[in-house]
Amino acid sequence: MSIQETLQKILKQVKAGIHPSDLLELIDDLNDQQRKELFELLSDEEAALIIQEMEEFDQVSLLRLLTKHRASAILKEMAADDAADLLGELSPEEVKELLSLIEEEAEEIRGLLKYPEDSAGGIMTTDFIALSEDITVEEAIIRLREVAPGTEIIYYVYVIDSQTKLSGVLSLRDLIAAEDGTFLQEIMYRNVISATAQMDQEEVARIVARYDLLAVPVVDEEQRLLGIITVDDIIDVIEEEATEDIYRLAGTGEVEGVNILEASVISIASKRMPWLLICLVGGLFSGSIIGAFEATLQSIVVLAVFIPVIMDMGGNVGTQSSTLFVRGLATGEIDNKDVWRYFFREIKVGFSMGIINGAVIAVAAWFWQGIPALGLVVGVSMFITIILAALIGTLVPMVFNYYGIDPAISAGPFVTTIKDVTGLLIYFYTASIFIKYLV
């Protein structure tokens, strides 16, 4: 398909009302000049719908291809929260210039821009419906029919009292099901579950998941409605947070938020480097343990053969322990009050796994090298290393968590280094005790 054909195909699909997210792959194949051409052929509204579906880096580069005038016209058509998110990626000068061209919607976007990107305020939209509690169901439905064409989300109707405080919520279904003439305050649900603007997006996601909500209202300290967060944005948050945790657990946290397919080699490498350098220092430190036992190793070189298995097993158990604990905290399966109970159970798990693996490796080492004492040394070391790995793998993230640092960060290089050092120390120390039986 030639580029001209792709362009025509995209245009045709836009006019046919194809869901904009289905166009992204086609747009991916266009270069900057062609993208510019395409967006010049689209209406502001069509352009806004497509841009809303794009990844942030693509949004920014596209917006910069257009004139400021056009860009502001498209921003105006976007949902206020999406527009604010996009502007959050631009320089303050660009934001100022673009907002100056937008007029009335600018105030709304400016209001959203003041919240941190990953707070409830940062992901909420101001596109919601609030009705007074002293109107009837009939009046409410008339009001909804008026605003429906221009409002995106109306499956929840929020109810406010005479002081404009959030006092209740109704689903559209409740309204439809109610008798005409009923006042909203008679049928509204009063225990509204809400978020505050400062709340971390992860916490909001937990609320939505816990109560199976389609949207959650965001309120200020006086319980006044500031906006709502819809479930589609919550899905993005959940995926984002899972990716962040996965990357941090793998010791490559900084790559989060980078387009891993399009980013340059240098940018990816430089984001991964800090973790590697920590790991490098840790590895040298572990090596210094071996250095300290050089004399032992010199007299019985075969000890080196079991360095990898001690390190790998300690590593695997440590990773398992950290991962189970960190993920348990993230999903809420482990509560802060359960932490110590979990910790002691984990030590018992480590004990059981240590016994079995210690026994297996003891027999393996004995028969492989034909030295019974070597089996004993490797087995005992393996046993202790596994218990300690389970302990350290849980304790280090616990400490991070206690001090309010994301425990996922600790699971990579930190746990690796601590359990390598302890594992090797135990191994060589045990060996030096039994050295006369080994040579």
Add this chain to the structure above:
Amino acid sequence: MSIQETLQKILKQVKAGIHPSDLLELIDDLNDQQRKELFELLSDEEAALIIQEMEEFDQVSLLRLLTKHRASAILKEMAADDAADLLGELSPEEVKELLSLIEEEAEEIRGLLKYPEDSAGGIMTTDFIALSEDITVEEAIIRLREVAPGTEIIYYVYVIDSQTKLSGVLSLRDLIAAEDGTFLQEIMYRNVISATAQMDQEEVARIVARYDLLAVPVVDEEQRLLGIITVDDIIDVIEEEATEDIYRLAGTGEVEGVNILEASVISIASKRMPWLLICLVGGLFSGSIIGAFEATLQSIVVLAVFIPVIMDMGGNVGTQSSTLFVRGLATGEIDNKDVWRYFFREIKVGFSMGIINGAVIAVAAWFWQGIPALGLVVGVSMFITIILAALIGTLVPMVFNYYGIDPAISAGPFVTTIKDVTGLLIYFYTASIFIKYLV
């Protein structure tokens, strides 16, 4: 708080209409006898609402405390999809007995039970509204008002044609906004995005996330509506799949689906053991590489000092590469068609990181041990090890993915073993080449 007080508190909160998921923590504190007592005091409907929010293992143990008669009465009150999920955890005999007591709803539940647990059919509910396309908006709203009290989800109204095939969809908002007298077929959205009953739940989640849906219809081969999947269940799927990936990446995949706080020490340990045993064999295999170079090591024992840093760095780079690739595939950031492009970029990233880390460790080794040639050996080995770790860390999951096996599984013990073996081989082989400059 005494148990009796807890019981009273729960009962009071149930009657006050507190969201059932807020009661779970209180119920957690009760023992089996007390739970039985509590549920005997609740109505079938109240009990059903609470049970629906519980984890599957808790649901099963609770249900087994009750008489078959009571259990079936509660199942009857549950949403059909939740009831089917619960029954899926019981023995065929129990299912048969319970269903025989339920009567009319049994057919619906039986229909749901035939789909695999993690397929679209397995997570769908049959609680949806389908209207004929040749009725008017007014008639539709009257119909909705009739069914609203008994139906859970009515923000989407599905439209079927004269052959009962799914032909369109309307949001409640579209209906509210439309003029009376309009026929549904005039305003319905015809490009309905749907799932098939056999579709994997992960794929359904991707569809819902991609198109920002609140629910997705499930159809058979003839495009007949079988059920719908709501976004709250999709959120559970996304969390479940992320947890599964995280556990597999950490080499502890089997623990998925276990209550990590309540499960016994033996059950947790035995789920983690298979991965450890693979790792143990891998570690011994890596050790045999060192064994093969025993003579080299004997003549220059200081070589052992750099074994940990070579292994750790290879490990970290390999984990980074596997994780980025596996997560990229899972979120759809890396498409199957981009795989090779990603692979070659990753090798370049490995090259850059190898150069820098190789140079750093070369200088460090030289100055630490005072042997220039040792710096060269360690530096070159580190450089090659890192490139290979990036290559292997991406290639192994690629192969798993190509053969339809979850690539996350490969990232644990398999990648560890392969990159340990290659790393150590490169290190000792390089050392044996330069041996005369080392001693």
